Amino acid sequence: MSDTHLDTSAAKKAFRSGTDGYSVAVGTRTFRIAMVVFALLIIGLIAAPAFVGRSQIRDMMQIMLLIGLAQCWNLLAGYGGLISVGQQAFVGLGAYFMFYCIIYVGMDPLVAVLAATVGGAIISVPIGLLTFRMQGAYFAVMTWVVAEVFRILASIYPGLGGGTGTGLPRSATSEMFGIEATATLFDMRSSTSREVVIYWAMLLAMLVVVIGAYYMLRSSRGLALMAIKDDEVAAESVGVDITRSKFIVYVFAGAGAALFGALYHLQKGTIDPNSAFSVIDWTAYVIFIVVIGGLGTIMGPIVGAIVFVLLETFLADFGPWYLMFLGALAIVMMLFAPQGLWGIFTERTGIELFPTRRRLLRDGKERP
Amino acid sequence: MSYVNTIIQGLLLGGLYALYAAGLSLIFGVMRLVNLAHGDFIVLAAYVILALSSFTFLPPVVAFMIAAPFLFALGWALQKYILNRTVQSNLLVPLLVTFGLQIIVQNGLLEAFSADSVRIQLGPIETASITIAGISMGVMPLLTFLAALVVIGGLNALFYRTKLGRRLRATSDSPVFAQIVGINPRNIFAIAMGISFVVIAVAGFFMGARANFDPSVGPARLLFAFEAVVIGGLGSLWGTLGGGIILGVAQELGATISPQYQVLAGHLVFLLIILVRPNGLFSKQ
Numbered sequence: 001m002s003d004t005h006l007d008t009s010a011a012k013k014a015f016r017s018g019t020d021g022y023s024v025a026v027g028t029r030t031f032r033i034a035m036v037v038f039a040l041l042i043i044g045l046i047a048a049p050a051f052v053g054r055s056q057i058r059d060m061m062q063i064m065l066l067i068g069l070a071q072c073w074n075l076l077a078g079y080g081g082l083i084s085v086g087q088q089a090f091v092g093l094g095a096y097f098m099f100y101c102i103i104y105v106g107m108d109p110l111v112a113v114l115a116a117t118v119g120g121a122i123i124s125v126p127i128g129l130l131t132f133r134m135q136g137a138y139f140a141v142m143t144w145v146v147a148e149v150f151r152i153l154a155s156i157y158p159g160l161g162g163g164t165g166t167g168l169p170r171s172a173t174s175e176m177f178g179i180e181a182t183a184t185l186f187d188m189r190s191s192t193s194r195e196v197v198i199y200w201a202m203l204l205a206m207l208v209v210v211i212g213a214y215y216m217l218r219s220s221r222g223l224a225l226m227a228i229k230d231d232e233v234a235a236e237s238v239g240v241d242i243t244r245s246k247f248i249v250y251v252f253a254g255a256g257a258a259l260f261g262a263l264y265h266l267q268k269g270t271i272d273p274n275s276a277f278s279v280i281d282w283t284a285y286v287i288f289i290v291v292i293g294g295l296g297t298i299m300g301p302i303v304g305a306i307v308f309v310l311l312e313t314f315l316a317d318f319g320p321w322y323l324m325f326l327g328a329l330a331i332v333m334m335l336f337a338p339q340g341l342w343g344i345f346t347e348r349t350g351i352e353l354f355p356t357r358r359r360l361l362r363d364g365k366e367r368p
Numbered sequence: 369m370s371y372v373n374t375i376i377q378g379l380l381l382g383g384l385y386a387l388y389a390a391g392l393s394l395i396f397g398v399m400r401l402v403n404l405a406h407g408d409f410i411v412l413a414a415y416v417i418l419a420l421s422s423f424t425f426l427p428p429v430v431a432f433m434i435a436a437p438f439l440f441a442l443g444w445a446l447q448k449y450i451l452n453r454t455v456q457s458n459l460l461v462p463l464l465v466t467f468g469l470q471i472i473v474q475n476g477l478l479e480a481f482s483a484d485s486v487r488i489q490l491g492p493i494e495t496a497s498i499t500i501a502g503i504s505m506g507v508m509p510l511l512t513f514l515a516a517l518v519v520i521g522g523l524n525a526l527f528y529r530t531k532l533g534r535r536l537r538a539t540s541d542s543p544v545f546a547q548i549v550g551i552n553p554r555n556i557f558a559i560a561m562g563i564s565f566v567v568i569a570v571a572g573f574f575m576g577a578r579a580n581f582d583p584s585v586g587p588a589r590l591l592f593a594f595e596a597v598v599i600g601g602l603g604s605l606w607g608t609l610g611g612g613i614i615l616g617v618a619q620e621l622g623a624t625i626s627p628q629y630q631v632l633a634g635h636l637v638f639l640l641i642i643l644v645r646p647n648g649l650f651s652k653q
Binding site: 083284295324326327328331338 | 402404450453454459462464470478588590598631639
């Protein structure tokens with residue numbers, strides 16, 4: 001708690017009251033307007049199953065999944081300075097843990113998703129203790145080695161189908177919490193209402209991760225992270241516990257990846273080690289999304305995920321060429337526009353939808 | 369006796385891993401860059417050698433000799449025109465650029481050569497073996513090990529006995545000071561990447577001749593290479609050979625339990641060593 005002195009209430013009060021005419025602000029007017037728009041958007045998304053078709057629901061689920069995963073990776077790399085190419089470890093572990101809880105413990109699928117999220121947070125602690133022994137690029141490859149270990153273990157473990165994988169029993173998902181009520185509400189078949197329930201769960205998960213990430217960044221912990229991002233040595237010299245701050249981000253991102261891994265595989269209904277622990281699906285795509293959208297902003301991953309899904313819709317038929325294009329696009333963005341699409345937008349317009357920077361105001365006004 | 373045999377086979381396998389790792393170790397030593405596409409470039413080299421020898425009907429060894437200078441040029445150009453742009457920036461940019469390269473190389477190979485697995489055919493030498501003191505050793509694994517010794521010995525000689533080596537070491541110590549004494553670090557980086565690609569060509573040749581490969585096997589080679597480098601300790605080329613051998617022996621011992629455990633055992637031994645000695649076993653620190 002000694003990370004920063006801004007969180008002590010006396011200091012806060014002094015800043016708020018602005019005894020010497022100065023005060024600190026984070027929010028902007030655009031942000032407050034945007035919040036209203038977002039609230040309306042969320043209400044629209046909740047109600048969406050009533051008036052859009054099944055395939056649109058699936059497309060939206062994919063976007064939400066990618067936003068959630070990208071937000072976790074963004075937090076890791078953009079704020080924690082931790083470049084992981086092994087987040088597929090948590091996606092796969094979350095998915096496998098959920099399958100285990102449904103098949104062997106008999107949990108309701110949605111409860112199993114929660115259990116998988118908690119499991120992801122818990123397992124990220126020992127994994128982090130191991131991977132944090134290496135730094136920088138070595139940390140990155142370490143995370144990949146760990147993910148490979150879990151992939152191989154999953155393919156050896158016979159209880160969930162070994163290397164070929166397994167599927168969820170029909171009874172488990174057809175009796176899932178909320179299906180009947182939803183089916184009655186929208187007057188739809190239970191197979192469709194199953195997807196609607198998972199859609200809502202995915203929406204909730206995405207909101208929790210995005211809003212959670214945002215509030216974490218606005219908190220004193222976020223201030224510590226941004227100090228680390230700017231200059232690690234300077235941050236440490238003013239009392240920021242670097243390892244602790246990074247570790248919290250790592251656990252958050254691990255839990256998030258496990259959550260989305262579980263939800264995705266609940267929707268899919270089947271699991272196998274190679275796709276659950278796929279470095280391409282769960283890390284490469286996610287990295288491209290963050291890089292294209294803009295690293296180190298809350299909006300970047302959201303923009304990136306939407307652009308990514310659009311690109312995929314129009315170009316996926318080109319197969320390997322599409323992936324080569326994606327790789328090249330990510331390289332070009334990284335070299336010539338590392339701030340990403342959202343960063344370019346912010347530079348041009350000055351609009352920041354999720355501001356995290358603290359600004360010093362004088363007499364309540366922005367200083368020039 | 370069977371354990372002695374397993375360990376000997378693991379030692380020989382370690383030679384192959386040392387070949388994978390030598391190029392990575394060199395690049396890290398000179399410019400602190402971890403090239404995430406390293407494994408995919410090894411696979412690319414294997415395909416280039418294979419394609420050259422099947423188009424020209426030249427023996428693969430000759431194809432390798434033709435391919436090596438081209439790969440040097442490829443590595444040189446890659447560093448000069450792409451990766452040198454990343455040396456000034458933070459850690460993220462070079463890592464993500466090489467990650468992007470990995471996707472490009474993998475999918476480029478998939479498009480050019482399909483997902484079918486192939487092999488560099490060397491004829492009867494592939495299955496030849498010699499028996500020393502009751503232990504049978506394949507001629508190819510022996511040659512691979514010999515190649516690893518030659519490559520690492522050669523790189524060491526280059527580093528410590530030549531003018532270029534002096535420049536490489538000076539740049540490694542401090543690019544800024546190297547510049548003061550008239551060395552252009554960017555040129556040195558490009559040459560180092562070129563040399564790394566020649567080592568990649570050797571690694572690709574032996575990988576392709578010893579087992580089937582397809583465009584997707586690159587990342588696993590990167591991980592083996594990385595593990596060998598880290599086990600051996602950063603900045604020590606002979607350490608990298610030691611790291612490769614430890615990894616090879618661990619894998620062969622794992623494989624005696626079940627084939628599934630081969631790669632797993634290697635990873636676990638690696639993680640164990642990181643836990644005990646994060647700086648590697650043969651590190652100078």
